[in-house]
Amino acid sequence: MSTTRPAAPPARSRTRAAVAIAAAIVAVLVIAFFVFSGFYSDVLWFDQLGFLGVLTTRWASQAVMFGVGFVAMAFIVWLSIALAFRARPVYAKLNSQLDRYQQVIEPLRKVAMIGIPLVLGLFMGVSTATRWETVQQFLYRTPFGEVDAQFGLDIAFYVYELPLYRGVVAYASAVVLIAGLAALATSYIYGGIQVTGREVRITRRARIQLAITAAIYIALQGLSIWLDQYATLTDQKDILTGVSYADDNARIPGLTILAGIAAIVAVLCIVTAIIGRWRLPLIGTALLIIAGLVVGSIYPAIVDRLQVQPSAGQLEAPYIERNIDATRQAYGIADVDVQQYDAQSVAEPGALREDAETTANIRILDPARVSPTFAQLERVRQYYQFQSHLDVDRYTIDGNTQDTVIAVRELNQDADDSWYNNALVYTHGYGVVAAYGNQRDAQGQPQFLESGIPSTGELGEYEPRVYFGENSPAYSIVGGPEGADDDIEIDYPSGSTESNAYTTFTGDGGPQLGGLFTRLVYAIKFGAEEILLSEQVNDSSQILYDRNPIDRVKNVAPYLTVDSDAYPAVVDGRILWIVDGYTTTASYPYSHVQSLSGAIVDSNTPAQPYAIDDINYIRNSVKATVDAYDGTVTLYAWDEEDPILKTWEAIYPGTITPKSEMSDELLAHVRYPADLFKVQRSVLATYHITNPIEFYSRTDAWTTPDDPTETATEVAQPPYYLTMQLPGTEAPAFTLYSTYIPRTSGESQNILTGYLAVNSDAGEDYGKLTLLTLPKDNTVPAPGQVQNQFDSDPVVGRDLNLLSQGGSEVQLGNLLTLPVGGGLLYVQPVYVQSSGGTQYPLLRKVLVAFGDEIAFEDTLDAALDALFGGDSGADAGDGDVPTDPTDPTEPTEPTDPGTLTELQQALADYQTALAAREAAYARNDLVAAAQADEDMQDAIERAIAAAEAG
Template sequence: MVLFLIFAGLFTDYLWFDQLGFAEVLTTQWLASAAMFAVGFLGMALPLFISIDVAYRWRPVYAKLNAQLDRYQQVVEPLRRAASFGVPIVFGFFAGVSAANQWPTVLLWMNGGSFGEVDPQFGLDVSFFVFALPFLRGLVGFASAVVLISLVAAVATSYLYGAIRVAGREVRISRTARIQFAVTAALYLVIQGVSLWLDQYSTLTRQGELITGATYADANGTIPAQQILAGAAIVVAILFVITAIIGRWRLPIVGTAGLLVASLIIGQGYPALIQTFQATPNESAYEAPFIERNIEATRSAYGVADVQEETYAVTTEPEQGALSDDAETTASIRIIDPAQVTDAFGQLQQFRQYYGFPQYLDVDRYEIDGQMQDTVIGLRDIDMGSVSGSWVNQSIVYTHGYGVVAAYGNQRATNGQPVFLESGIPVSGALGEYEPRVYFGETSPEYSIVGGGENLEFDYPGSEDGEEDSYYTYTGEGGPKLDNIFKRALYALKYQSTDLLVSEYVNDDSQILYDRDPAERVQKVAPYLTLDSDPYPAVVNGRIQWIIDAYTVSDNYPYSHIESLSERIADTYTPSPTLPLDDINYIRNSVKATVDAYSGEVTLFAWDDQDPVLEAWQSIFPTSLTPMSEMTAELLDHVRYPADLFKVQRAVLGTYHVTSPGTWYEGNDAWISPAEPTQSGDNVPQQPPYYLSMQVPGTEEANFSLYSTFIPRATGANTRNVLTGYLSVNADAGTGADGEISEEYGRFSLLTVPGDETVPAPAQVQNNFNADRTVSTELNLLRQGDTEVISGNLLTLPIGGGFLYVQPVYVQSTGQSAYPVLQRVLVSFGDQIAFEDTLDAALDVIFGGDSGANAGDDDVPTVDPETGEPADPGTEPTQPESDSLQQALADAQEALTARQEALTQGDWAAYGVADEQLQDAIERALVAGGDIPGGEPATPEEDAPAGE
């Protein structure tokens, strides 16, 4: 039964990989693991068996034993033969399991090529440290364990059978035992000598207090000391060999004691003396060459060697018409926050409870009417938590989600709802015709049985006018076929379900779809890659494709600074992930992977074919990668610079934007990414980078970009919330000629703020918003009653000669089906703040009424939520002429004051009257502000205020 269970797991894995076309990946892993297990098993079991056997065979035959040992022999002797085989087998098994897990290290060593770069200390190619050194250290560690265990086994066996006798203070060892012990000890010391020799190379990847890599004390003390100790270990090993010949133990014992003393004096004391009396008193000067090594290696290993600082002559005084040169950027300012509109997508586009959208939507761009348009996009995936628990419903009927929902990033409807460019069931909109069914998504069922019968799978609900629900039969090749009883039995065992065997809905035409999460599918077929935390969907060539960025990483790049990948990835929207390799000092975005949402097909495109680590893996799995040249132009239009890589690079550039060793050592120009400005308290996560289409100063046109800001690195009361730097990268790969990758893709821009200018950072701007009297008054009014105010993402844009901050403000009622609606827009430039109904109006307030940003108005064109037709450009939301927003707010403030006075005086009648007046004023303010156009309900399904 145990063997059959193992076979069932292995065979179903093979069926899954074979159906995807990646069977070679699985079989290579199996063969490599099996070979490594065999090597580990034999490498431990054989020496241990030989050591025990030699000690027993050459035991003294007529040795006189004491009574205690004699009793031990009587107990052990009946089990001796079993133990002589069993002990090596048990140790060999554990050694084999440990060795089997090291197949990636061994295969990388066997297939690794050259980096074309040499380390500055030893002049070795970087590949030695990345590929060879981990293997050699693992091999030496394994050999050391084998020899040590063999020596212990030999000593125990010799003592039990009289080859070692203790009489008082005298220890007698037989000649054969002496030879065996001495030779084994000599071999152990040789291995330790090799280990010490390899330790000198490990200093280049060791994290120290100042830098990663060898410091002055290491180069002049530790490394020479390790070379000396390695030679001393070989000398002591020779002394043990001499003992095996002449039979005297004094020389190796003295030599071993001398080696221990030398390791303390030479290995520990000498480097400490150099550090204390030379390096520390003159650290800045002595460590400068080593800091320079660290800077150069770190920038190279993290792919930021070419990033250069550019001083941004920033102004904090807005001028009329200052945005005229940035009209393309202001036209694309994204006022729809993908983290806040999920509920709006759900209420307006979910249609049924068994559909759902991800917690955070994605930002992408599409060509609409000849113009590239930033969009907020999400898949209408199946939500199995809302499906009844019967096996038929869970596995046969509800099998897939349906369609893409996308909204303009820079537009809103007059009632604050998103303006959809793709929506509805059946799907329709600007994205054209495509296969809308989502069989492979982030919330897909654990497994589904498809294709086995006509119209068994629920497709989409009928309309409200009586149209019946639609059903569908899967026609793709997304999973292994259940075309015989044997396969059905294996999967019934795998999923502990007898229904798979007996259900009439499962037949020879059925397929089983499982492991359906896009990231999980990519990780299984490419176990050597570290995946980005944010797979995102895109409509490409008539299909929904999941696009997933993948990285090759290492922690063995010499002199490169070590970063915690999980800590750098974590931010407001991304929890800290669990990663197989967390502490890294080398990373490349080597692969762009796609997963077809309908067929589940996985394609791995070799994005960075110059990456030596990827080249090594390509040699190991030669058929798993597809050349980047096979990516279509439409797919390239949706490939973007990955956010996780950018987060790691911005963390590195926070310190390593400084290239002068002296300045780097002083540490007075170190930066960090700011904390999330909309949150407060302890352990606030860092603000995430944002995707925006904008024209960065120094570039010729606007591009889809990814950006982040910097503030000074400090702690406690010394923290200054001022902007010191602005990092952006061209994230658009598909704007090059003839559908090729744009030469600008991946190009960084690092703007630095002159030290004599004080530009508020995001946290300070958020504080200014909250402290502004006008803003706080209006926000407090919006919070009255059954509503709450939600601050959207605070965006920072380098336009108008300075930095412009834009934040959408959402209002949400507390009803059960409430969702946030975009009500107002906050804008800040320097010390100026505007809080208006539209972005264009706010920019006009800041820049004197003629911002030059007409194209950037979030209400140009506004869209009427009832007709779906564009409103007149520049018009404000419809409101009664007799009830302006200003009057409503003034009435609300007057009523609020009256209510507070009545509360103070205990006049509850007056309090009730004032409270009614306040509620009335708030409702009129919402109507006048556009939340309820003309006072009429805006939702399509029920008579309720917009947002419910």
């Protein structure tokens, strides 16, 4: 008897299968290496910076939380399915449909019983891992030392404990619900639950499992309802945040009742597991739902409608007072110094004598306008650039504190797309450029106190190279063997391409690229095979990346909300970026909740789409510095009493440096952060009202005026830094200020109602908020009205038209408001920029206003003298600077026809010279451009002479 063996599969098929398996293995290995390379590069970056503990703490916490979530879901669901399957009736008579279900499922049953819990566990693990910060803050929670007015619990309960408790209940509810549904489905498929017509039969073992599961789930809902009463303390309502009268007298008692009913229903479910009667828990559940509608919604609404609304001012007053007190405390505005300021509206001769120091420090240089001027005069070569909005700081020059507009000369790689140049040659910027805030030269250009390459000026010697900045490249490869003489990094141009100065980075700024493996990791990270292949990359090379100072601080301190503006300062021989960091929460009881990103929007800070950053507590807890040369990050504990910072210090030990270790020179450049100030001014617009009845009526609510220089869009006017002496203070201080107008429509919006300022000098008065409130019947114009006065004044309009002759463009600078002379003085610089050729604004004129009077002159001194009757008593910073001879001034109507002809001819010559200058710049003919400048100056001098003669 012969047997026939099955034919062996063809060799080609076996080969294809082997190739497919090998390709799959290779693909998995490649993907795994890509993932690993990302983790490994993070380890190298954090380790080099000295913050590896931040990364490992996060990873370890996420891993533990993932494990907890995964095991909790996977094990409980598996256990529920397994118990339901084991409890199935062995000889149950099933209908044909269930038979078919079993036939389909049975071959996959074992896989499904393991696979389904594993997949669900993965989802739960990932979700749970994202909540690691909540758990860590709970474990290391720090008491606030303050209690809420409703339950008498420490604020820490609401910030740290309540979010964890509610999260645990929510996750546990999800696990129990899914486990119950899995048990229900398993019991139904395998006969533990049988539905025949209208009759439902449940086996005893299935009943016990489902009843106990239901009891646990309902008990969890009862616990959730119980916790909801504490959450009412952060509920946002139309009038207030926190518990209202209706909450206190209806909603909170109702939640307590509902939690009790839920506990009773859970007990009834246990009873059902014992006696087998489902009617009781079903009735209890229906009662719970009805009670939830009546006690949780209808009754509080009735109380609010019939009891509260007719007497809202009286009944809500205690709760509004809680809201006011908590909000002012949470936002750090509880101690604001409120002063009544009866502003004068008539400029008296000599009125500025007592405020001479303030008027001498008025900043006429607008940091939002002069970036193109800095770039034209100080960029030096095309591979440098400046930020579009410069920064304001102060420096001590010859013993005097001087407001300064400062910028870092950063790298610009747009002109070259070569990997070699971008990664190895053009690696850093060079030096800072700083100008006096209250001075300009005869041409209207900034008066620099630090400029040039190499840098020279008043700031002394410092390390000028900028490897870490706001516009640094994605990465650079720097460094070389010790003692090497083949520098390839361009340091700065020395007059010609052939004589450029070169350097080699000698700091410790990034991970070492020693070894083929590390180079491969970074070649993958940045998608640049040149990192692996270039002969210029050696064992001494370092790779610098994540170089923006704000990003570096965010990475090493992920718990901080970082200010949107990092500013540079020359400190102790280094360029440091100073970054303000905030600790925030949205869980402070009774405190008003608002969007952080929404509160800081103004003409300097654009809106952030889709930002989710609601807060109701904020502290400037950290001042961070980033070294512009080697990227070193130092976190200083600025608010050492902040409980949230203390908690994070415990989570990340050793990462925060005490405030006492800040050098005196660094302290001299600390300033009050603008974002914090904008948040506080937003809150004070309403919460300057401390009387509950007046707060309820909102009749005295304020808002920040729109920036009058932004005519295209309606955005808030930003706060401004400048040195001034506030009423009631003994000396000038570096100050940040903003103004208020009524929050109503119509002409009243043009009236100033408040003036908010904060001391920005480190010291005893740092952070002192002063609010000058103006009488409600005052007639002091607001910025919008003042700008309208400037624009509509016939003399100003005539002069502005003349300044725009010959294709020039007039740009209005920031409109400053200063409380001097017993009133409020407005100052606005006026810039002129050519509309063609080389374009950069030059400061030509200054507008000032006091009450309804305005003046428009070449210098601030002249404008103040004109405004205050020739005896302003001030000595402004630009008073001794010669008037710009190229600044055309509109004459009065000439009466002599010959004089009029001379004026017209001079203006025509000016336009011809302007066109010649633009053409000269276009062909890079500097000699012809200089000659054209002389012709323009001559034409303007003839125009002025003709105007004066007329």
